[in-house]
Amino acid sequence: MADALKKVVSVLLQKGGVGKTAVTANIAFEAARMGLNVLFVDSDPTGYGSELLTNEGYLDGLTLSDCVAPGGEKLDVRGDVIRRAWGGWQPVNDLPWADGGALGGEQIGRLDVLPSDPAMSQRASANGSTALRSLFKVLHRGAGAPLVEDYDVVLIDCQPSPDLASQMSVLASGWLLMVVLPESMAASRGLSLGLQFTSELAVGWDHDIAVGGVVINSFNxxxxxxxxxxxxxxxxxxxxxxxxxDVLGQVWGTPVSRSTAISKAMSAKQPVSNALIEAARGGRLAQLGVTKTHHRPVGQFTHFALNTAMLTCPEKVEGLKARLEAEPMPPTMGAALNGVASVDKPFMARAAGE
Ligand SMILES: Nc1ncnc2c1ncn2[C@@H]1O[C@H](COP(=O)(O)OP(=O)(O)OP(=O)(O)O)[C@@H](O)[C@H]1O
Ligand SMILES: [Mg+2]
Known part of the structure; x- marks a missing residue:
């Protein structure tokens, strides 16, 4: 796969409400906590991810819409459009990993956001036939070094419908990550449609994209x-x-549990791990309805962040794993550590080309 594409992952499924945004945001946070620089691109015009991660009136500033509209190539995307995720989504390095901070308290990553807005597809379509390539251009071209080189991982959170915004996302990515619910066979229909949509685009545009993984979410x-x-x-x-x-298409290890910890953290606009740590400190776990098993999602997202790094920056994964093992989580997060321990070894080995 071309180097320009391998850092970019589109999270997509042709079905709404399966947890794409929740899963993408939490993978992004765990990857940043491990020390990686992460860009979360919101390509869903409804902007749920933008609101979650910026916790502010994100529509007040420039958005991805302005970048993909005619004339957008003149914008300084780094300086004027991208923002840091709000503090609740930034890993901190004055706390050890055990308390929710950075691994080893050393190197710390950051989480940036490229927000969307409701007019995105409409504004991009004014570019005519070049609109489909406009997100690719934002990430991979421009004055100086391409934006994508600022990051170890770029995650694009897509909307469920296959319109222009989703097409732009696929054509900007080297990897596809699909999120499904284990509720009915509608899940495999969403997968089929997503795969068909992506392959038709890829073939039509001679674009190199591979399925990086499938995450089962909300599993009981x-x-x-x-x-x-x-x-x-x-x-x-x-x-x-x-x-x-290059094609790593696999179901990624253990499914993400259906957990009130996840929906409550999302309502509080926080990553799951921070929400749990705050609750644990305040002795409010029981009040949150959180039991020990609810810690599992933290381990699962950590595991998925490692799998994502395996796709986008495989050369860094050994170091990340070593730091993770050297500084395990505290007893309150013991179940999460088990989640990490369950990283699918054969998958990891295969991805590393061993
Ligand atoms: N594992 C989980 N356990 C409990 N709640 C979850 C879980 N995953 C997601 N949720 C909740 O389900 C709802 C839908 O999730 P989310 O918005 O991430 O889905 P989506 O696929 O991005 O939706 P859309 O297609 O509208 O973009 C949210 O309220 C979220 O907090
Ligand atoms: Mg979403």
Whole structure:
């Protein structure tokens, strides 16, 4: 895969409300906490991710809409459009990992946001046939070094419908990450549509993109239907997504639990790990309805952040894993550590080309 594309991951599924934004934002945060520089691109015109991560009137400033509109190439995207995610989404280095800070308290990553706005597709379409390539140009071209070189990981949070904004995202990315719910076989329909949409675009535009992974979200292990559907999804992925060479299409390890900790953290506009740490410190875990098993999502997102790094900056993964192992989480997060320990070893080895 071309170097220009390999850092960029589109998170996409042709079905709404499956948790794309929640999963993308939490992977982004955990990757930043590990020391990686991360850009979250919101390509959903409804702007849920922008609001979540900026916690402010993000529409007051310039947005991705301005960058992809005619004349947008003249903007200084780095200086005038991209912003730091608000403090609640920045890892801190004065706390050890055990308390929710940076790994080893040393190198710390940052989380930046390229926000969207409701007029995005409409404004981009004024560019005619070049509109489809406009997000690619924002990330990969421009004066000086391409923007993408500022980051280790660029995650694009897509909207569920296959309109221009989603097409622009796919054509700016080297990897596709799909998020599905294990609720019914509608899940595999969302996967089929997503895969078909992406391959048609890729073929039509001679664009190099591969499935990096499939995340099962909101899984309840005690629900028989969830177990059955999760197995069916694994079989579907094995049958329909090629896994050779650059193509890593796999179901990514353990599913993300269905957890009130996740929905409550999202309502509080915080990453799951910070919300849990704050609650643990204030002795409010029980009040939040959080039990020990709710810590699992933190480990799962850490695991997915490592898998994402395996796609976009594989040369950094060994170092990240070593730091993670050297400084485990505290007892209150013990279950999360188990989540990390369950990183799918064969997948990691295969991705590393071993
Ligand atoms: N594992 C989970 N457990 C509990 N709640 C979750 C989980 N994942 C997501 N949610 C909640 O489900 C809702 C939908 O999630 P989200 O907005 O991330 O989905 P989406 O796929 O991005 O939706 P859209 O298609 O509208 O962009 C949110 O309220 C979110 O907090
Ligand atoms: Mg979303």
């Amino acid at each position: 292990a005690s629900t028989r239907e969830h177990r059955e559907v999760a197995n069916a999804i694994k079989i579907w992925v094995a049958d329909n997504i090629e896994a050779d060479g």
